[in-house]
Amino acid sequence: SAVISQKPSRDICQRGTSLTIQCQVDSQVTMMFWYRQQPGQSLTLIATANQGSEATYESGFVIDKFPISRPNLTFSTLTVSNMSPEDSSIYLCSSATGVNEKLFFGSGTQLSVL
């Protein structure tokens, strides 16, 4: 299994600012993903964080708005840029030890944008 530490756990931010969320896994993992969960809704995949290369974004999500880094097999960051109230959501980091394996999730970052 993998234990994922995500921080911050919550933040309140002003419109137009940026927030970087960190995700640390306690072991090397093949796959890392970033999801968003809006209030009362299910998880929406933002992107796959690729080690050593650019992230792969899902439809509706772009690198300029959600830049992602993954410098090694245990760490990734997601930045929410130029925030607006519509970005208020829970952001979740997840990982899998291999392809087509179960996902482990962090506890999430609850973001509120004023």
Place this chain on the structure above:
Amino acid sequence: SQKIEQNSEALNIQEGKTATLTCNYTNYSPAYLQWYRQDPGRGPVFLLLIRENEKEKRKERLKVTFDTTLKQSLFHITASQPADSATYLCALPTDSWGKLQFGAGTQVVVTP
């Protein structure tokens, strides 16, 4: 487009009874399906994976079925307990790497 449907209405059930949740999907031909549990303020936790060639899978009080003809999975919690109260999500892979799409989830409330 690919779609996953779960009953959006909360399932209220008495302790000791069996809870049955449904996951229907369209425009998928998944090699497997996964079920997760999510508690408020926490990330989802993996429960079970069932493959397309498996009709049924069990883990303790949990049972999952997978009917690829009906494009449906059923998730059962037998002898339910108040601690089983949570939201249960089904998830399907959308590519060969295991990138998952999640259903909206069904909330289960077990009362003593």
